[in-house]
Structure formats: C-alpha cells, structure tokens
Amino acid sequence: MRPTVHDIAEKAGVSLATVDRVLNNRPGVKPKTRALVEDAIAEIGYVRDVAAANLARKRLYRFEFLIPDSDNSFLDQLRAAVHEVAALSRVERVEIGVREVAAFDAQALVAAMRKAMMGAPDGIAIVAIDEDSVRAGTEEAAEAGIAVVTLVSDLPGSRRIHYAGIDNLAAGRTAASLLGRFMGATGSVGVIVGSLNARDHRERLAGFEQVIERKYPEIRILPLIEGRDDPARVQRLAERLLAEQPELSGLYSLGAGNRGLVKALRAHSPVRHLPVIAHELTATTRAALSEGLFDAVLNQDAGHEVRSAVRVMKAHADGLHTVDAQERIRIDIFLKDNMPQ
Amino acid sequence: MRPTVHDIAEKAGVSLATVDRVLNNRPGVKPKTRALVEDAIAEIGYVRDVAAANLARKRLYRFEFLIPDSDNSFLDQLRAAVHEVAALSRVERVEIGVREVAAFDAQALVAAMRKAMMGAPDGIAIVAIDEDSVRAGTEEAAEAGIAVVTLVSDLPGSRRIHYAGIDNLAAGRTAASLLGRFMGATGSVGVIVGSLNARDHRERLAGFEQVIERKYPEIRILPLIEGRDDPARVQRLAERLLAEQPELSGLYSLGAGNRGLVKALRAHSPVRHLPVIAHELTATTRAALSEGLFDAVLNQDAGHEVRSAVRVMKAHADGLHTVDAQERIRIDIFLKDNMPQ
DNA sequence: CTGTTAGCGCTTTCAG
DNA sequence: CTGAAAGCGCTAACAG
Numbered sequence: 148m149r150p151t152v153h154d155i156a157e158k159a160g161v162s163l164a165t166v167d168r169v170l171n172n173r174p175g176v177k178p179k180t181r182a183l184v185e186d187a188i189a190e191i192g193y194v195r196d197v198a199a200a201n202l203a204r205k206r207l208y209r210f211e212f213l214i215p216d217s218d219n220s221f222l223d224q225l226r227a228a229v230h231e232v233a234a235l236s237r238v239e240r241v242e243i244g245v246r247e248v249a250a251f252d253a254q255a256l257v258a259a260m261r262k263a264m265m266g267a268p269d270g271i272a273i274v275a276i277d278e279d280s281v282r283a284g285t286e287e288a289a290e291a292g293i294a295v296v297t298l299v300s301d302l303p304g305s306r307r308i309h310y311a312g313i314d315n316l317a318a319g320r321t322a323a324s325l326l327g328r329f330m331g332a333t334g335s336v337g338v339i340v341g342s343l344n345a346r347d348h349r350e351r352l353a354g355f356e357q358v359i360e361r362k363y364p365e366i367r368i369l370p371l372i373e374g375r376d377d378p379a380r381v382q383r384l385a386e387r388l389l390a391e392q393p394e395l396s397g398l399y400s401l402g403a404g405n406r407g408l409v410k411a412l413r414a415h416s417p418v419r420h421l422p423v424i425a426h427e428l429t430a431t432t433r434a435a436l437s438e439g440l441f442d443a444v445l446n447q448d449a450g451h452e453v454r455s456a457v458r459v460m461k462a463h464a465d466g467l468h469t470v471d472a473q474e475r476i477r478i479d480i481f482l483k484d485n486m487p488q
Numbered sequence: 489m490r491p492t493v494h495d496i497a498e499k500a501g502v503s504l505a506t507v508d509r510v511l512n513n514r515p516g517v518k519p520k521t522r523a524l525v526e527d528a529i530a531e532i533g534y535v536r537d538v539a540a541a542n543l544a545r546k547r548l549y550r551f552e553f554l555i556p557d558s559d560n561s562f563l564d565q566l567r568a569a570v571h572e573v574a575a576l577s578r579v580e581r582v583e584i585g586v587r588e589v590a591a592f593d594a595q596a597l598v599a600a601m602r603k604a605m606m607g608a609p610d611g612i613a614i615v616a617i618d619e620d621s622v623r624a625g626t627e628e629a630a631e632a633g634i635a636v637v638t639l640v641s642d643l644p645g646s647r648r649i650h651y652a653g654i655d656n657l658a659a660g661r662t663a664a665s666l667l668g669r670f671m672g673a674t675g676s677v678g679v680i681v682g683s684l685n686a687r688d689h690r691e692r693l694a695g696f697e698q699v700i701e702r703k704y705p706e707i708r709i710l711p712l713i714e715g716r717d718d719p720a721r722v723q724r725l726a727e728r729l730l731a732e733q734p735e736l737s738g739l740y741s742l743g744a745g746n747r748g749l750v751k752a753l754r755a756h757s758p759v760r761h762l763p764v765i766a767h768e769l770t771a772t773t774r775a776a777l778s779e780g781l782f783d784a785v786l787n788q789d790a791g792h793e794v795r796s797a798v799r800v801m802k803a804h805a806d807g808l809h810t811v812d813a814q815e816r817i818r819i820d821i822f823l824k825d826n827m828p829q
Numbered sequence: 830c831t832g833t834t835a836g837c838g839c840t841t842t843c844a845g
Numbered sequence: 846c847t848g849a850a851a852g853c854g855c856t857a858a859c860a861g
Contacts, residue, residue: 149578149854151853151854151855152854152855152856155852160860161831161832162832162833162858163830163832163855163856164831164832164833164834165830165831165832166854166855167855167856168830168831170855170856174830175831176830176831177830177831180831185664194579195854195857196543196853196854197579198539198540198542198543198580198852199543199837199853199855199856200854201539201840201854201855201858202537202539202540202543202837202854202857203836203837203854203856203857204837204856205837205856206858214549231811235811236602237490238535238537238538238858239539242845252850260858285684292838303524314826315824316827318826320825321823321825323825324823324824324825325823328669328670329669331672331854344838354825356826367854394834401836428856433625448858449785450813450814451812451814454814468796468856470572470576470791472789472791473791473792473829477820477828479818480826482662482665482666483665484658484661484662484664484665484695484699485655485658485659485661485662485819485821487816487818490838492837492838492839493838493839493840494838502846502847502848503848503849504839504840504848504849505840505841505842505848505849506846506848507839507840508840508841509846509847511840512840513840515846516846516847517846517847518846518847521846521847536836536838536839537838537839539838539839540837540838540840541838541839541840541854542837542839542840542853543837543838543840543853543854543855544838544839544852544853545839545840545841545853546840546853609852716832805831822858
C-alpha cells in the first residue's frame with residue numbers, strides 16, 4: 148500500500164493536522180517540527196492522493212474560456228469543443244464557463260478578461276491578440292493567481308502558462324514545402340491571408356515565404372490578398388486573381404473564409420487544375436478535398452486544443468506537471484486519402 | 489451541489505447500503521425496492537463520483553502490456569512509452585505490467601496472454617497477430633471479464649474492445665498519394681515491406697496499390713522487396729535495387745529496418761535524388777528527413793497509442809464511455825519542415 | 830504552535 | 846432482504 152498521511156504522522160510523531168499543514172505549506176508550524184515532518188515525507192516516499200484530497204476539500208476547478216465571436220467554421224468547432232468538454236467535465240469537478248468576445252478587438256478581450264477575473268476562476272483561456280494591453284491583462288491575472296492559457300494564437304513575452312495551439316511558422320513552412328512540390332517547383336503562387344494583424348496568420352506567412360525563397364527560388368509569390376476571413380470577399384478577390392493571372396500555378400489560403408475560395412475554384416476548375424493548400428478541416432475544406440479542388444488541408448484539432456488547455460490549467464491548479472508530448476498540438480496534414488471517417 | 493447517495497437514500501426512503509446495492513447491481517434487493525431506488529436515481533439525475541467510489545473501494549486498476557521483443561526503434565519507443573505511462577500511473581491507482589513476447593509468433597503471444605490472465609488483470613494490451621488462435625485467446629479473456637485492447641496492429645473479428653493504432657489502409661493510400669505527386673505521376677516505384685504476415689504491412693501495401701492504380705496509372709510498381717524489418721537485409725536489397733533499376737523513380741518503405749535503407753541511399757544520393765517515403769519517426773528517419781534523403785515520414789505516436797489504450801481500458805473497467813475523437817490515433821505526416829523540435 | 834474530530838461521497842462489513 | 850456504522854486518504858474547523 149502506498150504510504151498515507153497517517154504514516155507520516157506516525158513516523159514524525161505529530162498529528163494529522165500538522166502533517167497537513169506542512170503538506171500544504173500553511174503557516175503555524177514551528178520550523179523544527181516542519182523539518183521533522185518533511186524528513187518523514189521524504190524518507191517514506193509519500194505522494195499525495197489528489198483524488199482523496201479533492202474529495203475532502205470539495206475542490207471545484209473553475210475555468211473561463213473567452214472565444215472570439217467571429218462567424219467561421221473553425222471557431223464553431225472550437226466553441227463546440229469547449230461546450231463538449233464543459234459537459235463532460237462537470238463529472239470531474241471542473242466547471243467551465245464560456246464567454247463570447249468581439250473578434251480581433253484587444254480592448255474587448257482585455258475587458259472580458261477583467262470581467263472573468265472578477266469570478267476568481269482558477270484559469271482563463273484566451274485566443275490571444277498580440278498587443279501589449281493583452282499582455283498587461285495576463286499580468287494582472289497572473290498577479291491574482293489566475294492561470295492564463297493561450298488558445299490557437301499565442302502571446303509570447305506574456306505570463307501565460309501555456310500555449311495550446313500549433314506552431315504556425317512550421318505550418319507555413321510545411322505548406323510551402325508541399326505546395327512547392329505540387330507545383331513542380333516553378334510558377335507563381337497566390338497567397339490569401341485573413342489579416343496580418345493576427346499573429347498566427349503573420350507566422351504562417353513568414354514560414355511560407357521562408358521555404359519558398361530558400362527551397363523554390365523559381366517560384367514567385369504574387370502580391371498578398373487580404374480576405375479578412377470573409378467568404379464573400381475571398382470569393383471576389385480569388386475570382387479576380389484567377390481571371391487576371393494566367394500564369395498562376397498554386398494557391399495557399401492561410402486564413403478562413405474558404406467557402407468563397409471554393410466557389411471561385413469550382414467555377415474555374417474546368418479550365419485547369421491548380422494545386423491548392425488551405426487550413427482547418429471543416430465541412431467546406433473537407434468537401435473541397437474530396438472533389439479534388441484542394442490538394443491538402445493543414446489542420447489544428449480544436450478538440451485537442453481545448454482538452455489540452457483544461458488539462459494544463461488543472462495540473463497547474465494542483466501544482467502537478469504535464470506530459471509535454473501529450474500537450475503538443477500537432478499540425479495535421481490531410482489529403483483526400485487520410486481524411487478521418 | 490451534485491446529488492449524492494444520501495439524496496437517493498432519502499428520496500427512496502431506504503438506507504445507503506441498499507442504494508449502493510442497486511447502484512452496483514448486486515443481488516439481495518427486492519424488485520420493488522430496487523425499482524424505488526432506480527426511480528429516485530433517475531428523477532434526481534444522479535451521477536456517481538468515480539473518484540470517491542474508487543477511494544472507498546481502494547480500487548486498483550491492473551493492466552498488462554504484451555510487447556514484441558523485436559529490436560527496432562519503433563518498438564523501443566513503444567516500450568519506453570509503456571514504462572513512462574506505468575511510472576506516472578502509479579499515482580492514479582493504475583498498475584501496469586509489461587511482458588516481452590517473441591515477435592510474429594502467434595503461439596507465444598497466446599501463451600503470454602494466458603499467463604497474463606492468471607493474474608486476473610483488468611485489461612491486456614497486445615500487438616495482435618492476425619491468426620485465429622489469437623482470436624481464441626481474446627475470446628477467453630473476454631469470457632473471464634478481462635478487456636483486450638489491440639495496439640499498433642488490429643485483430644478484426646475478435647472480441648477486443650478497442651484498437652489503439654492507425655488506419656493502415658489509409659496510411660498506404662496517403663503514402664501513394666504523396667509519392668505519386670513527388671514522382672510527377674510517372675516512373676517506377678519500389679516498395680519495401682517487412683513481412684506480409686503482418687496485418688499492418690499488408691494493409692499499407694493494399695492502400696498504396698489501390699491509389700497508385702487508380703490515380704497514377706502511369707506509375708509502375710516494381711516487384712516487392714521483403715526486408716523482414718532487418719536493417720542489414722534491407723540495405724543489401726535496396727543497394728541491389730538502386731543498382732539494377734535505372735528507371736527507379738520512387739521508394740516506399742512501409743516497414744522497419746530503415747537504417748539499412750538510409751545507408752544504401754546515402755551512397756546513392758550523389759547520383760540523383762529519389763523521392764522516398766517511410767514509416768515511423770525515429771532517430772534514423774528523422775536524420776534522413778533532415779538530410780533530404782527521405783521526403784516524408786508517416787508516423788504513429790507510440791505515446792498516444794499507449795495512453796489511449798490505458799484510458800480505454802480504465803473507462804471500460806469503470807463502465808464509462810470514451811471520447812471517440814480523442815482515442816483516434818492519427819497518421820502523422822512529417823516533412824523536414826514540420827518535424828517536432 | 831499543535832491536536833482532536835468530524836466529515837467529503839462512496840463502499841463494505843456485520844448485524845438484524 | 847435491509848440497515849447501521851466504520852473507514853478509504855485527506856482536509857478543515859475548533860479547541861487547547
């Protein structure tokens with residue numbers, strides 16, 4: 148049997164209460180006694196039974212998820228994932244709140260963070276916006292002992308305890324590497340971004356350019372198209388591109404709004420096939436893969452991200468460690484042939 | 489507060505003991521009383537606190553992992569993953585045993601299963617061999633109330649409760665799809681298998697052939713090379729292939745023993761680059777990717793597989809459900825540009 | 830500063 | 846067939 152608090156108490160010749168005080172380093176223990184207990188703990192190789200502790204403590208973990216209110220499929224998945232985890236988690240003493248926040252609005256995000264902090268939760272998960280006001284908000288939370296986890300888009304240089312999302316630089320590099328090959332290492336490639344204010348989009352672009360320049364010097368990157376993740380706008384701009392750039396021989400859509408792109412391509416595809424790589428496996432991109440309109444889709448699994456965020460915040464609350472490999476969010480590469488289901 | 493057994497007892501007008509008997513459907517309760525309690529449970533929306541139950545019960549989950557004794561990097565990873573999980577799990581009341589089994593030997597596997605069953609564990613994880621004797625062994629275990637999970641290689645048509653591994657057919661298709669493009673949809677492709685007695689290898693091959701035939705009719709598949717997952721043998725056969733097949737324009741290594749392949753390619757690569765796709769991200773394949781000798785590596789994450797197997801067996805033991813999406817093992821596609829770390 | 834005691838939600842003897 | 850009571854490993858008043 149694993150040693151228990153009773154064993155420590157006996158070995159150290161003190162009461163359970165004192166052991167508990169030392170274990171949870173609460174004040175009111177004479178240094179000498181403390182040392183006595185600590186020695187016993189070490190010698191005996193005690194590990195706390197977190198489940199029993201939580202039971203006695205009636206511990207309830209409370210986390211707040213702040214999700215942008217943008218209307219795109221990936222965020223729908225993210226929201227769905229949060230709600231699913233929330234439902235399942237009630238059984239495990241975790242209570243998850245979800246708040247919608249105006250998208251791409253640092254002020255709104257910080258305001259939402261402050262509001263969330265009022266409830267003194269154990270942790271807050273945010274889709275970060277890369278601005279100093281948000282860093283300051285994170286700092287405030289950290290100061291108040293509230294763990295902040297960034298989701299999907301990171302906030303380097305802040306006191307967030309974890310980033311649950313993919314390496315967007317690597318994603319951009321991967322897209323370039325695949326697309327370069329699909330294009331036969333030559334021709335002109337169009338790049339559709341959402342907004343360069345979003346850090347994840349900037350990073351994808353940087354990674355993409357890096358590899359195209361180094362590895363495919365014969366490929367020319369056409370002037371960027373900013374689709375603002377808006378299907379209608381993306382469609383209009385893509386149609387224009389397809390019409391006006393006869394030498395176009397590849398397309399990388401690194402943001403959202405792919406519904407518009409697919410419409411434009413569908414009208415165009417009878418003319419000639421164009422290698423296309425996009426992000427996030429949604430109903431739209433999935434269909435495009437099946438039809439052969441898209442050649443690859445890079446994906447981040449929203450479910451994994453949310454579960455990982457919860458695991459990390461919970462471990463943090465318990466002062467426990469996490470398995471790094473388990474928390475690394477992968478860049479999934481989907482082709483027509485390995486789509487799930 | 490969530491309703492507890494006390495609430496049920498009160499509502500049904502019975503004692504805790506009776507509630508417990510009903511909850512764990514143990515005998516010795518008058519049908520009428522049982523119904524009374526069941527109604528109360530339903531009405532009140534009770535969900536058992538598994539942690540508290542386990543504490544009271546001093547529950548200990550015991551699982552046995554039967555791992556082939558082959559000497560290859562992937563199995564090393566798998567073994568390492570089992571030991572890592574074993575170490576971490578002691579804290580969570582799960583005790584994991586590991587036994588080595590002669591590789592590719594159905595008899596040995598069944599014998600090991602029987603031996604493992606003697607200890608009456610809650611579950612056994614096996615790297616299945618696709619033979620009826622193993623199905624029978626699984627049946628025996630199921631009969632004895634021991635859950636069997638297949639790891640890495642599945643055993644369809646058996647009573648295993650779960651398969652923790654990738655879809656090897658899809659993996660083969662994916663390899664074909666990528667390699668076909670990398671080869672420019674034309675030329676001759678060599679395929680190195682481990683052994684066609686292994687179901688996972690057979691399936692990868694089938695998926696590969698399927699896509700090459702349908703999608704790349706111009707590509708010719710050369711006669712199979714059986715490397716038996718043995719580096720030395722793979723090297724010899726690969727060297728011969730490279731020397732004797734001047735029209736060779738692509739290579740798919742779907743088994744292990746890639747160390748030998750890399751040596752052969754390294755000697756060959758100054759001559760001309762050959763698109764190569766292999767399986768499992770190990771030190772060898774990782775280096776080959778970096779060097780540009782391999783173009784892509786399809787991977788299954790041994791850590792995920794083991795953790796998933798444990799989660800599923802544990803949930804089964806508790807009569808709980810699992811999140812399908814979480815337990816699906818993905819086919820990771822690694823290029824030079826998205827290798828982790 | 831330290832110890833006693835009564836639980837947390839559930840299971841399990843042991844009587845009746 | 847049913848119930849009372851003790852206890853799993855830990856925490857939290859409340860006394861001293």
